[in-house]
Amino acid sequence: MTKKKNNYHHGELRAQLLEAVRYLIEEKGPDGFSVAEACRMAGVSTAAPYKHFKDREEILHAVILEAMHRMGAAMQAAADAYPAGDPERIVALGRAYIDFAKSEPGVFAVMFGSGNNHAEIPALAEEGQAKFAIVVKVVAEHMNRCMEDDEVTARAYALWCAVHGHCFLVLDGKADKTKINITEDAYLRLVGSSYLPPK
Amino acid sequence: MTKKKNNYHHGELRAQLLEAVRYLIEEKGPDGFSVAEACRMAGVSTAAPYKHFKDREEILHAVILEAMHRMGAAMQAAADAYPAGDPERIVALGRAYIDFAKSEPGVFAVMFGSGNNHAEIPALAEEGQAKFAIVVKVVAEHMNRCMEDDEVTARAYALWCAVHGHCFLVLDGKADKTKINITEDAYLRLVGSSYLPPK
DNA sequence: TAACATATGTTAGCGATGTTAACTTAGGCA
DNA sequence: TGCCTAAGTTAACATCGCTAACATATGTTA
Incomplete structure (x- = not known):
């Protein structure tokens, strides 16, 4: 090494x-x-x-950027493991996100933790949007609507929130690791099944 | 000052x-x-x-603990503004959480950010559990089940995840503040309405 | 009231850190 | 060959967290 x-x-x-x-x-x-x-x-x-x-900060940004790449690739691969439209794709996406957070908790915390405002660093913002786009796409397929549909982005975002929140709560010991978990049902409930009448 | x-x-x-x-x-x-x-x-x-x-760390813990108290009080007050069972209580709870995060973003980040493992500091763990209990109670009422029901805690936790994730994503600029938001529908969808057959 | 114990300040100083400036070396190109 | 530049080095500075030794209020007790 x-x-x-x-x-x-x-x-x-x-x-x-x-x-x-x-x-x-x-x-x-x-x-x-x-x-x-x-x-x-x-x-x-x-x-x-x-x-x-230039900075200590710039070193961190480089680490983050590289990690974002790896994470995005993992998510994409996870989704691709199931055919388009399969609800399992959504679950797989969440699992990939959580798996990454568990396997590299420190890096995950740095990636999404406070102190690095992605909006202010173009490269990070871009990478972040690319990852979100993956989620939106899968959700859109699942809902049988187009990616630009407001309801689709809203639900994709809600999904991201839930998974992201879970990662943070567990990694930092705010939630009991062993006893509590976000159920995969919750993802689907959040996204809303297209099988149910969409109101 | x-x-x-x-x-x-x-x-x-x-x-x-x-x-x-x-x-x-x-x-x-x-x-x-x-x-x-x-x-x-x-x-x-x-x-x-x-x-x-004793420490720089101990100073931080004191700040965190005090903030946890304030946040818990705000959540309790928000829920109490509506009668028990009113779905609006759930929404109000989420709103209180998010409002706190927005009004004191720095402190919020310190409270829930990495580096302070609540599980290892009894006072913080206790305070955290108390806040979670508020959520569980409101969800239980909404679902018309008891607080010990596994499904209740699971849904309460999912709700917490979503709201918490949203806060972090917005505060650190990972999500575009202006364009994106978690809809209040999402909370209810997550929790699941008791009006629907509970499976 | 006098004497003392304790809580709560101060100064001085250590070692580590981030960062810069000035110098040195190696490698590639004219 | 000789030189330019990229990529290292050493030395130094300010700041930081923290400790030790000392100083001063405050309150209790004789």
Whole structure:
């Protein structure tokens, strides 16, 4: 992991710093990471990162962006595992989201936690919208309506809220991990089944 | 605000520190607060807080605990504004939660954000459970079942997830504040109407 | 009232952190 | 070959959290 060439020039410092930061975030919690420690892990002086990143913040953003990619891919794959229109797609989407949060709780917290206003960072905003679009699409199929339908976005958003809220409540110990869970029924109830008369 | 007696002994440092911290959290974001700055605001040396709190963390916990009380009271009041069984109670509960988050976004983020595992701090865990109990009770009334019913807690939890998720997504700019919102229909759909055959 | 114990301040200082400035080295290109 | 630039280094600064040692009010008790 801490592969170290003897060269003065490290060669892949940027990538290794990101890896170190991701590791530290998982290990010591979202706030427990320091640039200095990441430097030590990469075997480099504490000033080195500033050749690659402007800020501590910019390092975090890079970590987040990469994680957003992975998460989006996981969600897409989960949905694609079922045929279009299958209600199971919705459940799979939620499961993928939650699985990601559970497998990388620290990174998840950094991604969606406070202090990184996605709206102010174009790359993050874009990536976030792309992920939401996946949800909207699946919901639209399920409801048999088009993606632009207001009711579709509203329900997709409600679904996202529920899943997202669950992740945060569990990860931070606000809800008892073992006893409580969001049921998959809830997703479907939220989205509303197209089988029921749509009012 | 920065009332300053000439006395050597400040007299109400503890309270003023908490107030300063709350102010700083709102002003500079959840992570942007430093004990040192709060000290400056209270007109006191940077070592003074440690006569009242063990840690920076303990200061935060005090802020959180106080905020939890206020939030719980607001929720209770909101529900009580409607007669038992009125579906509007559920909506009011959600609205109170969201209103709190909007009025004190920084504090809200600290309360529920990562890094404070409520499960590990008895006082916080207790306060959190009390708030959840309010939701469960209202949902139970609405469904015409008892609070211990698993289905009741499951639906109450799903409701909490949705509202909580919405707050986080909006506050941190993950969702477009102006365009998107969770509809109040969604709450009711989530909880499930007791008017429908309960399966 | 005098003496003391305690609570609550202060100053000084440590080690860690984020960041910058000035210097050094290696690698690629004219 | 010689030089430009990218990517490291060391040294230094301000800030921060926190501790230790000291100082001063306050209230209790003789």
